[in-house]
Amino acid sequence: xxxxxxxxxxxxxxxxxxxxxxxxxxxxxxxxxxxxxxxxxxxxxxxxxxxxxxxxxxxxxxxxxxxxxxxxxxxxxxxxxxxxxxxxxxxxxxxxxxxxxxxxxxxxxxxxxxxxxxxxxxxxxxxxxxxxxxxxxxxxxxxxxxxxxxxxxxxxxxxxxxxxxxxxxxxxxxxxxxxxxxxxxxxxxxxxxxxxxxxxxxxxxxxxxxxxxxxxxxxxxxxxxxxxxxxxxxxxxxxxxxxxxxxxxxxxxxxxxxxxxxxxxxxxxx
Amino acid sequence: xxxxxxxxxxxxxxxxxxxxxxxxxxxxxxxxxxxxxxxxxxxxxxxxxxxxxxxxxxxxxxxxxxxxxxxxxxxxxxxxxxxxxxxxxxxxxxxxxxxxxxxxxxxxxxxxxxxxxxxxxxxxxxxxxxxxxxxxxxxxxxxxxxxxxxxxxxxxxxxxxxxxxxxxxxxxxxxxxxxxxxxxxxxxxxxxxxxxxxxxxxxxxxxxxxxxxxxxxxxxxxxxxxxxxxxxxxxxxxxxxxxxxxxxxxxxxxxxxxxxxxxxxxxxxxxxxxxxxxxxxxxxxxxxxxxxxxxxxxxxxxxxxxxxxxxxxxxxxxxxxxxxxxxxxxxxxxxxxxxxxxxxxxxxxxxxxxxxxxxxxxxxxxxxxxxxx
Numbered sequence: 001x002x003x004x005x006x007x008x009x010x011x012x013x014x015x016x017x018x019x020x021x022x023x024x025x026x027x028x029x030x031x032x033x034x035x036x037x038x039x040x041x042x043x044x045x046x047x048x049x050x051x052x053x054x055x056x057x058x059x060x061x062x063x064x065x066x067x068x069x070x071x072x073x074x075x076x077x078x079x080x081x082x083x084x085x086x087x088x089x090x091x092x093x094x095x096x097x098x099x100x101x102x103x104x105x106x107x108x109x110x111x112x113x114x115x116x117x118x119x120x121x122x123x124x125x126x127x128x129x130x131x132x133x134x135x136x137x138x139x140x141x142x143x144x145x146x147x148x149x150x151x152x153x154x155x156x157x158x159x160x161x162x163x164x165x166x167x168x169x170x171x172x173x174x175x176x177x178x179x180x181x182x183x184x185x186x187x188x189x190x191x192x193x194x195x196x197x198x199x200x201x202x203x204x205x206x207x208x209x210x211x212x213x214x215x216x217x218x219x220x221x222x223x224x225x226x227x228x229x230x231x232x233x234x235x236x237x238x239x240x241x242x243x244x245x246x247x248x249x250x251x252x253x254x255x256x257x258x259x260x261x262x263x264x265x266x267x268x269x270x
Numbered sequence: 271x272x273x274x275x276x277x278x279x280x281x282x283x284x285x286x287x288x289x290x291x292x293x294x295x296x297x298x299x300x301x302x303x304x305x306x307x308x309x310x311x312x313x314x315x316x317x318x319x320x321x322x323x324x325x326x327x328x329x330x331x332x333x334x335x336x337x338x339x340x341x342x343x344x345x346x347x348x349x350x351x352x353x354x355x356x357x358x359x360x361x362x363x364x365x366x367x368x369x370x371x372x373x374x375x376x377x378x379x380x381x382x383x384x385x386x387x388x389x390x391x392x393x394x395x396x397x398x399x400x401x402x403x404x405x406x407x408x409x410x411x412x413x414x415x416x417x418x419x420x421x422x423x424x425x426x427x428x429x430x431x432x433x434x435x436x437x438x439x440x441x442x443x444x445x446x447x448x449x450x451x452x453x454x455x456x457x458x459x460x461x462x463x464x465x466x467x468x469x470x471x472x473x474x475x476x477x478x479x480x481x482x483x484x485x486x487x488x489x490x491x492x493x494x495x496x497x498x499x500x501x502x503x504x505x506x507x508x509x510x511x512x513x514x515x516x517x518x519x520x521x522x523x524x525x526x527x528x529x530x531x532x533x534x535x536x537x538x539x540x541x542x543x544x545x546x547x548x549x550x551x552x553x554x555x556x557x558x559x560x561x562x563x564x565x566x567x568x569x570x571x572x573x574x575x576x577x578x579x580x581x582x583x584x585x586x587x588x589x590x591x592x593x594x595x596x597x598x599x600x601x602x603x604x605x606x607x608x609x610x611x612x613x614x615x616x617x618x619x620x621x622x623x624x625x626x627x628x629x630x631x632x633x634x635x636x637x638x639x640x641x642x643x
Contacts, residue, residue, distance in 0.1 A: 161356035164323050169370030169421075170344030183360040 032239035039235050052240035065222035075138040076200040084147030092155040110145045136210045147192050154188040194256040280328035290481040302458045304472030312481040317461045348425040349418035355410045357402040364398040367416045388419040408439045428460045499626040508554045511593040515548045527589025538615045547623035556617035557595035560610040
């Protein structure tokens with residue numbers, strides 16, 4: 001046990017660092033409820049107002065952007081889960097020539113940063129006529145090395161005997177995949193799902209490139225528009241927008257935190 | 271008829287050294303056949319080849335007279351029990367048992383009937399709703415057996431199914447598996463590295479070492495007439511006592527480990543070549559305490575004594591070897607004490623020291639073998 005004095009010091013330090021970390025977020029939340037005068041004069045809030053939120057929704061089709069973000073994130077999540085699970089299954093349970101080589105090649109693509117592939121990707125979706133469509137926003141992200149790698153490591157822990165027992169019972173690959181592999185590794189699937197959802201929710205560069213109007217534009221770009229449309233930035237409105245945007249992230253994080261940790265560390269420690 | 275024929279079966283990985291070579295074997299219908307050998311001897315590989323989980327590199331495998339070399343596992347009509355039981359962790363006991371039947375499109379009513387029978391036979395009534403992780407080792411084992419039972423396959427393969435259980439449970443399950451096999455009339459191929467399991471369960475045993483068949487036969491034949499040194503030392507517990515031996519120059523004595531001089535009795539020794547290096551073996555129960563007859567006696571130094579209650583194991587130093595004697599009852603013997611031991615020459619097994627082949631096995635006391643009521 002720590003002595004009381006030491007404990008006190010530790011807790012003070014912890015509180016300070018917690019404030020430092022959470023400070024900006026707290027400030028954003030407080031500011032979203034303040035009037036513009038209060039913000040610009042740098043005083044403490046004198047009144048409590050929802051005007052900023054109302055303004056945010058009035059100025060832009062905020063709900064529409066939110067809806068777009070939801071659709072895009074969900075499509076990407078589903079696409080990633082499907083493709084990585086199938087690819088991981090092939091890398092673990094199917095035996096074919098050059099499998100390991102192919103896997104290493106696959107892993108090697110992790111070294112290519114996303115920004116490097118932006119231009120070719122853009123050419124591709126433009127040629128396909130996918131600009132300003134959900135397909136253009138989502139399909140380039142379906143294949144994920146990280147997801148395949150994560151699931152492969154997880155599938156590898158499934159005893160080989162399970163596959164053999166199912167072979168003797170006369171079960172094909174696809175049924176084994178659906179009725180054994182997926183349920184057994186659902187923790188990792190949830191982890192990957194949350195990870196994929198959050199990443200695509202926060203995406204900025206690609207949606208900006210792949211959309212030219214408001215039909216499929218996502219919320220992150222909407223936020224940016226709040227900032228630049230005015231001569232004098234209305235900080236209160238922007239903060240209100242930001243708070244709305246982080247709500248789904250926080251929700252997912254609180255709900256899935258346990259699973260996320262479990263999934264990411266699974267296999268790392270026995 | 272469920273009969274397995276292996277004709278000159280071989281297995282090699284990546285065209286390198288053979289893991290299995292020249293395996294000729296046929297297994298009769300309704301037989302409990304045990305494959306036994308040390309780890310790495312290829313016994314599991316052979317079993318997996320019969321199951322169709324491992325490719326056959328050479329030779330012909332026949333089931334029911336049909337060549338099945340390239341038949342997928344599901345068409346071979348067999349069931350298999352794995353060492354780690356291979357239970358699906360996300361399914362309940364009931365779903366685990368029925369899993370295979372769903373794939374085979376067995377009718378719902380028939381499924382329930384088979385489930386009911388299997389559950390009753392194995393005493394799993396109260397566990398049907400549990401998940402595998404909520405079961406003890408023995409219970410998991412039973413579920414795995416249940417899966418084999420409901421499949422109604424005439425051929426059952428088992429790969430060291432008892433090695434994860436503790437000793438007491440293992441003895442229990444041995445009896446249960448044996449009973450199940452007889453009751454259902456299954457043809458069983460059972461892999462184990464435990465020679466006690468092999469001896470107690472098998473109708474016939476095949477001893478494998480280094481991918482080669484050492485001997486095939488009834489358990490008692492393997493014990494009494496091992497064809498070579500490997501089988502002799504592998505089968506039997508405690509291990510057979512071995513020692514190198516030569517004949518003295520005038521062929522009057524057999525000298526074991528430069529220590530024991532055994533007078534040559536022509537009736538016993540007449541088939542033994544006198545000019546070769548030999549290895550002799552004697553089972554622990556044939557190093558007897560000296561009671562009535564004062565012949566064939568040798569004074570040996572006891573170096574360890576194990577009291578088991580109903581019998582006593584005494585270790586003696588003979589030259590460079592440690593020999594074990596098994597005496598019925600309880601004997602008070604001190605460490606280092608010189609003990610008189612009786613060793614009859616007719617109980618000796620003779621092996622060629624170079625090739626390891628058996629030259630002469632022990633003469634059986636027929637009086638014990640022929641008790642009928």
